[in-house]
Amino acid sequence: xxxYSALALLREGLSGHRGWQRAWADATPKPHYDVVxxxxxxxxxxxxxxxxxxxxISNVAVLEKGWIGGGNTGRNTTIVRxxxxxxxxxxxxxxxxxxxxxxxxxxxxxxxxxxxGVMNLAHNLGDVREGKRRVNALRLNGVDSEWLExxxxxAFCPPLEVGAAARYPVMGATLQRRAGTAxxxxxAWGYARAASARGVDIIQxxxxxxxxxxxxxxxxxxxTRGSMTAGKVGMVVAGHSSVLADMAGFRLPVxxxxxxxxxxxxxxxxxxxxxxxxAVHVYVSQSDKGELVIGAGIDDYLSxxxxxxxxxxxxxxxALLALFPSFSRLRMLRGWGGTVDxxxxxxxxxxxxPLDNLFINCGWGTGGxxxxxxxxxxxxxxxxxxxxxxxxxPFGLERFTxxxxxxxxxxxxxxx
Amino acid sequence: MLLIVxxxxxxxxxxEFSHGGEAxxxxxxxxxxxxxxxxxxxxxxxxxxxxVHKERWCHSAGCRKWFVTGRDTRSHGxxx
Numbered sequence: 457x458x459x460y461s462a463l464a465l466l467r468e469g470l471s472g473h474r475g476w477q478r479a480w481a482d483a484t485p486k487p488h489y490d491v492v493x494x495x496x497x498x499x500x501x502x503x504x505x506x507x508x509x510x511x512x513i514s515n516v517a518v519l520e521k522g523w524i525g526g527g528n529t530g531r532n533t534t535i536v537r538x539x540x541x542x543x544x545x546x547x548x549x550x551x552x553x554x555x556x557x558x559x560x561x562x563x564x565x566x567x568x569x570x571x572x573g574v575m576n577l578a579h580n581l582g583d584v585r586e587g588k589r590r591v592n593a594l595r596l597n598g599v600d601s602e603w604l605e606x607x608x609x610x611a612f613c614p615p616l617e618v619g620a621a622a623r624y625p626v627m628g629a630t631l632q633r634r635a636g637t638a639x640x641x642x643x644a645w646g647y648a649r650a651a652s653a654r655g656v657d658i659i660q661x662x663x664x665x666x667x668x669x670x671x672x673x674x675x676x677x678x679x680t681r682g683s684m685t686a687g688k689v690g691m692v693v694a695g696h697s698s699v700l701a702d703m704a705g706f707r708l709p710v711x712x713x714x715x716x717x718x719x720x721x722x723x724x725x726x727x728x729x730x731x732x733x734x735a736v737h738v739y740v741s742q743s744d745k746g747e748l749v750i751g752a753g754i755d756d757y758l759s760x761x762x763x764x765x766x767x768x769x770x771x772x773x774x775a776l777l778a779l780f781p782s783f784s785r786l787r788m789l790r791g792w793g794g795t796v797d798x799x800x801x802x803x804x805x806x807x808x809x810p811l812d813n814l815f816i817n818c819g820w821g822t823g824g825x826x827x828x829x830x831x832x833x834x835x836x837x838x839x840x841x842x843x844x845x846x847x848x849x850p851f852g853l854e855r856f857t858x859x860x861x862x863x864x865x866x867x868x869x870x871x872x
Numbered sequence: 873m874l875l876i877v878x879x880x881x882x883x884x885x886x887x888e889f890s891h892g893g894e895a896x897x898x899x900x901x902x903x904x905x906x907x908x909x910x911x912x913x914x915x916x917x918x919x920x921x922x923x924v925h926k927e928r929w930c931h932s933a934g935c936r937k938w939f940v941t942g943r944d945t946r947s948h949g950x951x952x
Contacts, residue, residue: 696922698918698919698920698921698922699922707913707917707918707919708917708918708920709912709916709917709918710918710920711893711918711920712920712922712945756890756891757874757891757927757943758920758925758927758945759945759948760922760945760946761945761946761947761948763948765873765874765886766873767873767886767887800915800916856912856915856916856917857908857909857912858908
């Protein structure tokens, strides 16, 4: 793999950009791998990368039923933050944020991580109390967080309507300055390239159709590109987790819903941070291309259609215009939906399954993108050692039996 | 927008309805005799099919009737 650098860019610029190589090799399936990762999204690719980079396991395949970056990795609003209330979540998501801070260097790939801050607005007394509590909880966990009074909110984000006559008066906000956005495709491409360079097979258009089980283990994986055996199997398929668990013969506490988002036409820089509102449920940032990226909540019924319903769009645009009246003449360019796997406690599931050599990483629901490096990092450790990474240990499937849930509903800075 | 057929009022917009989740989950008659695994299965585990899902809806902004219907989660088409 040739290293990307300013010098390489200059050299290619002078020679007509004809010398660039493919970022990763298009592999064909081999009959056996030490580890097979099912799911070539950001989390799966990150897992494969850390297996090779940190645990010396490079006989690894990543099976992707579509194309790299075509699932939820390319269907989110690119927000990265770690302002979660509970200790277990704060540690896990802040571990991810720490990895984000060095990710472009580590991968030799510009993931365009921009620490522009994430602000969560408070519109009523309940929001204010919850916000201040969360700021304190985060600080106790060593996560940066601060409380802004309305004047400071206005100064930090001038286009925001904070007046007393506003439809949703702003009574303050929490701010995490280390949070921000990253380029979602680049994260998938960067991990794929780095993993491929270490010998990981990235296999696209390869859908898992079944498992052959023997003695409480996965003996073979059946795919649309033939069958293969694996020492260990990691399942990282987000919205399709229940479908694969069903093939493997166990049940999961997740439900698949559509989470949709949309972007406006591109405009000049107008918003240099991420603004989220829990109470009116909309979040917005501006991409480097100039589009406003706008998201909201899930559709409340189950769906695998990757297609959202219009009432959610209507609600989120109404909320957006109340917060930013100046956006009223923007036209919306395109929308999309992803299938997210929602857990009863809005926290992910990372760890072992009822099958001995099958490991699972799912349930990230509406908040998986921000966790991509951390998720892959702790899951690679979990697979390589056969026991959970200390940060992942509280997130095992067994918590639904023990009752030790990590209830981030409404506590995670945004309603799910 | 889904067009949902209320058995009492006929076809109405989705915004008049509340989704009630998977149908057919029956609370165990004697929870005290259940093991943790069975209780977990009732409380948290879901079928979550990619295909026909039997689900409950409530016509909450209309006649308030609860009813069960089938819907294909791939196409959003209604299934008897």
